[in-house]
Amino acid sequence: MSKRNLIFLSLILALTLLVGCAGGGEQPPQDTPQEDGQKAASDLKVGIVLSSGGKGDKSFNDSSLRGLDRAKEEGLIAEYKYIEPKEVAAAEKGLRFLAQQGYDLVIGVGFMQKDAVDTVSKEFADTKFAIIDDVVDNPNVASLTFKEHEGSFLAGALAALLTTHEEIEGINAEEVVGFLGGMDSPLIHKFELGYTSGVDYINETEGTDVKVKINYTGSDPSAFNDPAKGKEIALAQYNAGADIIYHASGGTGIGLFEAAAQTGNYAIGVDSDQDWNQPGYILTSVLKKVDNAVFATVKAVKEGNFEAGLKEYGLEEKGVALTPLTEAGVTVKAAQEAGDITAEDVAKIEGLKAKIPAEIKDKIEDIKSKIIAGEIEVPNYLEQAQ
Amino acid sequence: MEIFQQIFNLETFSSTLRMAIPLMVAAIGGMFSERSGVVNIALEGMMLAGAFIAVVVSYFTGSAWLGLLGAVFFGGVFALIHALVSIRYHADQVVSGVALNLLAAGGTVFLLNILFNTSGTSPSVTALPYWGPFKPTVYLGLLIVLISHYILFFTPFGLRVRAVGEHPHAADSVGIDVEKIRYVCVILSGMLAGFAGAHLSIGVLSVFREGMTAGRGFIALAALIFGKWYPFGAMGASLLFGFFQAIEIRLQGIEAIGIPAEFIQMIPYILTVIALAGVIGRATPPAASGEPFEKGKR
Numbered sequence: 001m002s003k004r005n006l007i008f009l010s011l012i013l014a015l016t017l018l019v020g021c022a023g024g025g026e027q028p029p030q031d032t033p034q035e036d037g038q039k040a041a042s043d044l045k046v047g048i049v050l051s052s053g054g055k056g057d058k059s060f061n062d063s064s065l066r067g068l069d070r071a072k073e074e075g076l077i078a079e080y081k082y083i084e085p086k087e088v089a090a091a092e093k094g095l096r097f098l099a100q101q102g103y104d105l106v107i108g109v110g111f112m113q114k115d116a117v118d119t120v121s122k123e124f125a126d127t128k129f130a131i132i133d134d135v136v137d138n139p140n141v142a143s144l145t146f147k148e149h150e151g152s153f154l155a156g157a158l159a160a161l162l163t164t165h166e167e168i169e170g171i172n173a174e175e176v177v178g179f180l181g182g183m184d185s186p187l188i189h190k191f192e193l194g195y196t197s198g199v200d201y202i203n204e205t206e207g208t209d210v211k212v213k214i215n216y217t218g219s220d221p222s223a224f225n226d227p228a229k230g231k232e233i234a235l236a237q238y239n240a241g242a243d244i245i246y247h248a249s250g251g252t253g254i255g256l257f258e259a260a261a262q263t264g265n266y267a268i269g270v271d272s273d274q275d276w277n278q279p280g281y282i283l284t285s286v287l288k289k290v291d292n293a294v295f296a297t298v299k300a301v302k303e304g305n306f307e308a309g310l311k312e313y314g315l316e317e318k319g320v321a322l323t324p325l326t327e328a329g330v331t332v333k334a335a336q337e338a339g340d341i342t343a344e345d346v347a348k349i350e351g352l353k354a355k356i357p358a359e360i361k362d363k364i365e366d367i368k369s370k371i372i373a374g375e376i377e378v379p380n381y382l383e384q385a386q
Numbered sequence: 387m388e389i390f391q392q393i394f395n396l397e398t399f400s401s402t403l404r405m406a407i408p409l410m411v412a413a414i415g416g417m418f419s420e421r422s423g424v425v426n427i428a429l430e431g432m433m434l435a436g437a438f439i440a441v442v443v444s445y446f447t448g449s450a451w452l453g454l455l456g457a458v459f460f461g462g463v464f465a466l467i468h469a470l471v472s473i474r475y476h477a478d479q480v481v482s483g484v485a486l487n488l489l490a491a492g493g494t495v496f497l498l499n500i501l502f503n504t505s506g507t508s509p510s511v512t513a514l515p516y517w518g519p520f521k522p523t524v525y526l527g528l529l530i531v532l533i534s535h536y537i538l539f540f541t542p543f544g545l546r547v548r549a550v551g552e553h554p555h556a557a558d559s560v561g562i563d564v565e566k567i568r569y570v571c572v573i574l575s576g577m578l579a580g581f582a583g584a585h586l587s588i589g590v591l592s593v594f595r596e597g598m599t600a601g602r603g604f605i606a607l608a609a610l611i612f613g614k615w616y617p618f619g620a621m622g623a624s625l626l627f628g629f630f631q632a633i634e635i636r637l638q639g640i641e642a643i644g645i646p647a648e649f650i651q652m653i654p655y656i657l658t659v660i661a662l663a664g665v666i667g668r669a670t671p672p673a674a675s676g677e678p679f680e681k682g683k684r
Contacts, residue, residue, distance in 0.1 A: 052505070184648075215638045218600075219648050226600035228408075228590045229631070232401050236635045239397045251506060251595040258591055 044105070044302055046071070046080040047098030048294075049091050051110030054084040059272040060290050064109050064132065067294030076302045092116035099124040105301045107132065107294065117141060128306055130297050132290060139308050142300075144293040147314030149194030150371055151286035152246070153378045154315075154322050155268045156198020157367050158283065159244040160210040161360045162266075168355055170264045174241035175210045180233055180256050182249030183223040184216040190381040191248035191270070197379055201367070213237045217252050230255030238263045244283065246270070257282060266352075273323050273331035276341050280348035283356065284322045285329075292318045316372040325353055325361045393636045400519060401635070404590060406628030407527040408433065408582040408599075412606035413613065413620035414534050415578030421538065421615060422571035423551040423674040427483035428468050429579045430603025431490030436461040436580025437587035438494040441594040442501060444511040454514065454523070454584045461580020462573045464490070469572035473565055476678035487603075495596045506596050513592035523585035528621075530578065535617040547571055551672035554679045564679045579603065608658040614669045627654040 046068060050061040068080045081103070083094035091113045098106045099120055106127055108117040111134035121129040121138045128140055135143040159177040166173055179195050181188040196212050203210055215233045217223035230252035234245055238259060245260070246268040247253040253270065260267040260281040269275060269285030276282075293313045300306045313319020323329035328336075328349045335341045370376045412429045419426035436457035444453030464486070471482040495505070502508055514521045538544040549557040550567045558564050582602075587594050609627055613619025634650035661669045 054505070215635060216647065218651065222597060222600040225595055225597040227593065227595050227598055228586045229405075229600065229635075231590060232405060232632070233635050236397065236401065236632075239395075240392060240636075251598070254507060254593055254595055255591060258593075 044077045044298075045101075045103045046077050046105045046107070046298055046301075047101070047103040048080065048082045048107040049094040049098070049109065049113065049116075050082055050084050051091075051112060055082065060109055060132070060288070063272070063288075063290040064107070064294050067291035068298065070291065070295050071298040071302075076298055088112050088116070092120060095120040095129075096123065099127045104128060105130065105298065105306075107297070109133075109290075128301055128308075130294075132293065135310055137309075141308055142297055142306065143310045144290075144297060145310065145312050146288045146293070146319050147312055147378075147380070148248075148286070148288070148320060149190050149197075149378050149380050150314045151288075151320035151322065152191045152194030152248070153198040153201070153371065153376075154364060154368060155246045155284070155286050156195035156200075156212075157202050158198075158322070158325075158356075158360065158364055159195075159246060159268065160199040160202035160208065161206070161363060162283070162356065163210055163243055164206075164208055165357060165360075170266055171243045172241060174243075175208060176213060176241040176243070177210060178213040178234070178237035178242035178245035179215070180230060180237070180245055180247040180249050180253065181214070181216040182218075182247075182252050183221055184219045186382055188216070188248050191246075193379055193381040193384075195246050198367075201376065213240060213242050217249055224250035224252055226252050227255035227258070231259045234259035234267075235263065238265050244268065246286075269323075273329045275323055275329060275349050276332050276335060276345060279341070279345040280352050282349075283352065284325060287321045287323060287329075289313070289319050289321055314371075315368055322364070325356055325364065327353065389640055392640065393633060398629075398632050398636060401632040402625065402628045403520065403524055404628075405631045406624040407524050407589075408585050408602050409606045409609050409627055410582075410621050410624035411527045411530055411585070412579045412582040412603055413610040413624055414530055414617055415575035415582070416607055416610045417534070417538075417575075417615055417617065417620055418547065418571040418578070419575035420610070420675045421551045421672055422547050422568045423554060423672060423677060423679065424469070424472055424568055424572050425479040425483065425676040426465075426468065426572065426575050427480060427604075427607065428465075428486035428490075429575070429606050430599055430601065431483075431487035432461050432464055432576045432579035433583035433586070433599045433603050433606075434490040434494055434597070435464045436583030437598055438490075438497070438508075438583070438594050439580070440584035440588045441508050441511050442497075444513075444588055445502075445509065448512055450512045450514045450588050453511070453588050454581070457580040457584035457587075458577045459580075461583070462577040464580070465573050465576020466569075468576070469569050472678065473568045473572070476680060479676055479678075491597060494594070498594070498596065508594040510592050511588065513588045521585070521589040523581070523589040527581075527585065530581075531617050531621045538617060543567075548672070550679075551674055554674050554677075558679075558681065564681075568679070579606075582606070605654055608654055611669050611671075612654075612658050612661045614661070615672065623657075626657075630654060 055061055071077050085091040085094050095106055095116055107130045109132045114134040117129055117131045118136045121141045130142040130144055132144050163175055163177050165171055179192055199210050199212050217226055217229055234256040237245055244266045245256055247256050248270050256267050257278040261278040267282050269282050271288050274282055274285045328346050336346050412433055416426050416429050439460040440453040440457035443456035444450045468482050468486055471477045472479040546562050546567050550564050554564045609623035610620050612623040630650055630653045634647050638647045
């Protein structure tokens with residue numbers, strides 16, 4: 001290979017790397033902590049390092065920031081700073097920067113920051129840390145995780161109750177519902193087990209015999225980004241008699257929603273409010289309420305009862321929830337105000353929710369309170385596996 | 387018997403066809419490139435770029451057909467980079483291919499952020515209309531196989547492509563412009579891969595999602611090898627792989643059969659290894675594939 005060729009190739013590679021890195025965030029973390037709000041009564045300082053996607057991801061990051069906004073509104077904190085790291089390595093610098101600046105509570109969003117939070121929390125033993133969606137076992141770190149299985153249980157109960165209501169358009173005679181998983185992995189089995197347990201519970205209490213079709217997209221991470229295969233799987237499940245499919249498959253789920261709109265059947269979204277994705281075909285979404293977890297943690301620090309260690313947010317702590325079964329959720333309404341979706345779409349979303357019989361809504365509420373009261377125990381795959 | 391019906395029904399076969407088309411068309415693209423002597427492992431990236439451009443053009447013009455054309459055109463432009471690097475600058479074709487795959491993976495996410503201010507998923511766009519039971523890309527894809535077979539074996543251009551891929555110096559000595567043929571073939575491979583990507587994003591779906599080709603470019607390469615660098619071979623292999631995917635989806639969850647889904651997911655790769663190892667008739671790549679052509683060098 002001649003010298004000229006080598007230079008040419010290295011230029012291409014360098015360009016590739018540049019473009020590849022530019023995706024995550026906009027500025028380097030060191031010089032861009034952004035201030036929000038003014039000095040108020042409280043002098044508690046909270047800093048947060050967001051995960052990939054940054055502010056405006058309509059998901060975890062925005063939800064975390066909503067929690068901090070609420071804390072500010074309620075006077076718990078005067079200000080907070082957020083950092084958008086452009087890569088995982090930059091997250092560690094961001095955490096360290098915030099700790100050095102004397103922030104009382106430093107939050108890392110997402111399991112990708114597990115190692116970074118671990119390292120930095122050891123360096124700053126006097127600072128309080130929180131990690132979202134993973135566990136860091138240090139004496140000054142609160143690990144905020146979510147009981148996805150409880151939310152999935154409600155989704156399973158809803159699907160099993162609804163699939164026997166043939167009078168609703170799009171619901172067939174067969175008592176079959178579906179589950180679409182992304183990568184075949186323990187975390188996704190947690191969703192699956194919660195969902196099938198919800199279906200089983202309805203079968204027991206209502207005397208029905210609802211079956212669950214289960215598919216996993218693949219066994220490597222690309223299974224979370226394969227909407228074309230997701231659509232084929234959904235079509236196959238709908239064809240085999242399923243009329244409601246719940247997914248825990250990341251971007252693959254977009255294919256499910258398209259299949260639902262194509263066949264006129266229904267889907268249930270996951271993690272964030274996905275009801276607006278194909279308005280009128282998505283019954284509800286199983287939410288992870290990161291905002292509530294963040295708010296509760298800030299409140300605990302403010303009130304002086306911050307506890308390190310694992311803190312699981314379930315239905316009781318409002319850490320997981322379904323989007324409302326009676327109206328469009330807050331995210332949808334905010335999107336409408338921002339002009340991202342039309343009033344017509346919101347009407348479709350609410351029209352579908354109006355089709356769900358009131359007795360089913362009551363039963364879901366009832367099941368929810370039973371789970372909170374401990375009368376129903378939802379199995380956790382991750383604990384069973386250990 | 388009931389299980390048999392669950393697995394083999396009309397829907398299984400239409401699913402097979404839908405999943406085979408992107409493999410088939412991309413494999414034909416790879417075939418032109420490799421038949422002319424340029425290894426193209428950038429099919430994955432070219433497909434991804436095509437899928438992205440199809441959605442972007444469809445979004446801004448409202449026409450899915452223009453989206454398809456845009457994907458084909460830009461696929462060719464993207465392949466031109468590979469052509470320049472490997473033909474003009476005689477660089478390592480595998481390295482250039484890897485670079486293009488990375489460029490497509492990062493570049494599409496980057497542009498998604500700039501154009502739509504979203505991360506991961508584009509807004510929904512106008513998709514191609516149905517022609518009977520399938521999208522037009524399915525029929526066009528099958529037509530592409532027929533035309534490619536004709537071009538490769540019944541036209542002077544096809545003869546030149548094969549000559550250039552087998553023995554470029556011999557071809558050169560009888561006055562064939564080796565570089566020109568290779569440029570045309572590599573650009574053609576990018577156009578076809580772009581078409582395959584458009585089939586995914588505005589044929590099967592109506593959105594772009596980061597990394598949505600999910601390794602199909604590499605399975606297309608496997609189909610090309612398993613099909614022994616013949617258009618109908620690549621078609622047969624793609625249909626077989628598509629069929630395994632359709633079966634695998636339907637087998638999951640039927641405990642009576644007890645074959646793990648992962649095993650069926652492996653089959654395309656196992657078959658490719660077997661084909662390469664020469665168990666079912668040896669798969670021999672074009673002799674000059676991967677070698678840069680330097681005039682006057684023996």
